[in-house]
Amino acid sequence: MPAAFASSLKDPSLVVEGSYINGQWVQSKSKQTFVIRNPATDEVLGNCPESSKEDLEDAIQAASQAFQTWRTVSGRQRGRILRQWFDLIVANKEDIGKIITAENGKAKGDAEGEALFSASFFEWFSEEAPRIYGDIAPHSMPNGRIQILKQPVGVCGLITPWNFPMAMGARKIAAALAAGCTVVLKSDGLTPFSSNALAVLGERAGLPKGVFNVVTSLETTPELGLALCQSEVVKKISFTGSTRVGKLLMQQSSSTLKKLSLELGGNAPFIVFDDADVEVAVASAVASKFKVTGQTCVCANRIFVQENIYDRFSKRLVEEVKKYRVGNGNDASVTHGPLTTGVAKTEEHVQDAVNKKAVVLHGGKRLANLGPNFFELTVLGDVDDSMLVMSEETFGPLAALTKFKTEDEVIERANSVEVGLASYVMTNDLGRYYRVCERLEFGMVAVNTGVISDPASPFGGVKHSGMGREGSKYGVDEYLVLKSVVLGGINTEHKL
């Protein structure tokens, strides 16, 4: 049954208060539910099942059964279903945007942008699905042949966060299903309705039952995570979230030796060299830093500015940031919504920096008049390496500017953190472009742009930012295993 907030949608049936198991909307056998609230208003949006291990097991069994058939469906046909799913997401972009804004808080532009971003992975992998094939390799012996098959790994357990409640799932689901795997998605307890909307549209796109299952939970999340990791039926875990939880899932998966993809935390350096175009650098910094009010894992966290360009860059950055408006994401004039969870951490990072002599160039305070989850878009100057924001990801709307002198110095400081997800370089010097990109210890570098994600570009990190790549032509490999078929004893004698 649709929750009350669904009445504002063109298609209220996109909102479902349930888990989706074997093609059915179900409640938990435990009868427990949890409440979902709007982070802007604290309004109750609805209730979803607090799933138990028994419910999860039903989903795993459904996925396991469906795998026997789905793996035999041609890549072309799997691609057609994914393509239909893409069309349906695009057609429902506005309603999906409203669902995302309601449960995550992000502003309309970001929310509808996320709907299209999600759709882009279904389009991309619909095109990859028919092109998954292996190799033929010459054997070392003349009477041998080698055929290399690419086969789906099996049932996949996907665990996704609240900051992109639809897109982080979409990037995994589309690749897994293209490969011929089936899926159990454990959506985030703060934002379950976006994944449920995806399931509604997947069914309409023609997905057979059991191929895609969604299990909702809030408090029982750790026990469901453990059960997914320890299940012998589940062959792969793909997780997006914090480094802390990623490491836990890796430990928990050791007893079943699962294939793993871990997209974990970042602490992105954004480096502005003094040969950069200031306007490009400012536009890129704003796009990267303040996307989803600073709550993306690829948001610029440490903004290094070379000393000769520092004053011009900081002045122009503040002028641009002043143009934005923070508020309820439903309000069309609002550019940046509330934080879903991170006000306290943002405030801690600002206070720590200010106590250590950073200068507030803009913002710096909670917006308590709007509600407990709102914080000003903030720019701090004169930040140094002793401050928390330089070593920890804020995951909030804090742009921390720090000066540097030389290329060697900034590369050393940029690489000094444990994580290595996204990085950004602003320069017009071709030699510097090559030198710096090659020396940065990050999985991704964006040059003269603040937008790093694209379905065609491999997404993922190094060091404590995890392992595996999503999107791109490589994304599907995460859901495949190679099988070698070696044929011997072939009579190669020529009879002319």
Ligand SMILES: NC(=O)c1ccc[n+]([C@@H]2O[C@H](COP(=O)([O-])OP(=O)(O)OC[C@H]3O[C@@H](n4cnc5c(N)ncnc54)[C@H](O)[C@@H]3O)[C@@H](O)[C@H]2O)c1
């Ligand atoms: N690399 C990426 O693509 C990416 C994307 C988004 C967020 N992140 C990272 O996620 C963090 C922010 O999100 P968060 O603080 O909510 O992360 P989190 O790790 O606490 O939560 C992420 C997801 O994991 C689930 N989870 C929590 N504990 C679990 C457990 N014991 N077993 C199984 N699942 C569990 C949560 O319910 C949620 O769905 C940041 O560090 C950010 O950089 C990374």
Ligand SMILES: O=CCCC(=O)O
């Ligand atoms: O937050 C994590 C991923 C965001 C993105 O792909 O741009």
